[in-house]
Amino acid sequence: MIDGYTRTCGLIGNPVEHTISPLIQNTLAEKSDFNLTYVPFHVNEGMLEDAVRGGFALNLLGMNVTVPYKNDVIPFLKDIDPLAKKIGAVNTLVRVENGYKGYNTDMPGLYRAMVSDGFEFDGKKIVILGAGGVARAVGVMLAEKDVEKIVLVNRTVEKAQIIADELNGYAGREVASVLALKDIDKLEGDGYIAIQATNVGMFPKVDEAVVEDESFYKKIVKGYDLVYNPANTKFMQLLKKQGKKAYNGLKMLLYQGIIAYELWTERKISDETADYIYDLMVETMNK
Numbered sequence: 155m156i157d158g159y160t161r162t163c164g165l166i167g168n169p170v171e172h173t174i175s176p177l178i179q180n181t182l183a184e185k186s187d188f189n190l191t192y193v194p195f196h197v198n199e200g201m202l203e204d205a206v207r208g209g210f211a212l213n214l215l216g217m218n219v220t221v222p223y224k225n226d227v228i229p230f231l232k233d234i235d236p237l238a239k240k241i242g243a244v245n246t247l248v249r250v251e252n253g254y255k256g257y258n259t260d261m262p263g264l265y266r267a268m269v270s271d272g273f274e275f276d277g278k279k280i281v282i283l284g285a286g287g288v289a290r291a292v293g294v295m296l297a298e299k300d301v302e303k304i305v306l307v308n309r310t311v312e313k314a315q316i317i318a319d320e321l322n323g324y325a326g327r328e329v330a331s332v333l334a335l336k337d338i339d340k341l342e343g344d345g346y347i348a349i350q351a352t353n354v355g356m357f358p359k360v361d362e363a364v365v366e367d368e369s370f371y372k373k374i375v376k377g378y379d380l381v382y383n384p385a386n387t388k389f390m391q392l393l394k395k396q397g398k399k400a401y402n403g404l405k406m407l408l409y410q411g412i413i414a415y416e417l418w419t420e421r422k423i424s425d426e427t428a429d430y431i432y433d434l435m436v437e438t439m440n441k
């Protein structure tokens with residue numbers, strides 16, 4: 155019940171109408187008995203600074219930030235967590251003295267989601283499909299692990315090269331290389347973990363996969379699609395057809411939310427609560 159002590163968190167973005175973050179955050183508050191409510195705020199172009207300052211003035215405990223503001227919000231923060239700075243994108247604002255500190259919970263969220271689905275990275279070969287904002291962040295996360303190699307595949311190969319150079323700089327070794335999407339048949343060897351980080355296959359274009367060539371899927375041991383709508387993407391279907399395990403991005407969405415909630419409230423969320431909310435999310439997505 156909302157009363158005079160209720161704290162508020164929110165999501166700023168444009169659009170925000172499709173979000174299922176309120177389901178995640180309000181259920182977390184309910185389950186952990188914290189007097190908190192979470193609401194979406196549609197922030198029009200040019201209003202981002204006002205939104206951040208206004209949120210602080212209204213005593214908001216924290217905010218999530220979504221497309222298209224994950225980079226643009228950075229100049230309006232009082233502080234930034236080193237990982238978010240390295241990734242260059244902020245999706246969570248935590249209230250501090252005089253303003254907000256920015257964090258990136260997308261990547262630790264993806265890591266927690268993949269580990270909970272049994273993925274291991276040490277000594278593994280990884281292929282990342284895409285070279286956008288999220289692919290770059292995934293690369294930064296993986297470059298910190300002891301992976302054997304990372305191959306970045308993108309339609310615009312120059313974008314992949316920029317990220318690969320950056321990752322090699324972080325790792326201090328030639329861990330990352332690139333391949334143009336049109337040359338995907340030249341991917342060397344097999345036994346790769348594939349992470350699908352393009353927009354291809356998202357609702358409503360559910361019949362598309364960024365790679366259609368079946369021989370690619372034979373080289374993959376298991377795959378993770380960051381897209382979660384539809385739940386069973388074409389990329390996942392093509393992997394499953396080859397007898398490989400495939401997961402969608404819904405758990406990443408859950409865990410980025412849990413990590414944000416833990417930062418705001420300094421409470422630890424149990425696996426049991428995480429599982430409960432995941433089931434609710436699946437139910438909602440299937441409606």
Ligand code: NAP
Nearest residue numbers: 284285286287288289309310313351352353380403406407
């Ligand atoms: P982005 O910066 O716009 O990058 C889009 C990427 O997709 C680029 O590599 C682009 O290639 C590629 N691409 C787009 N259309 C293509 C096509 N027709 N054929 C081949 N490649 C194509 O996007 P982003 O922010 O990184 O997001 C990527 C995906 O991650 C989205 O699907 C988003 O929904 C998902 N995501 C999921 C979560 C989660 O919690 N599960 C969180 C964040 C994002 P070019 O460089 O050649 O244009």
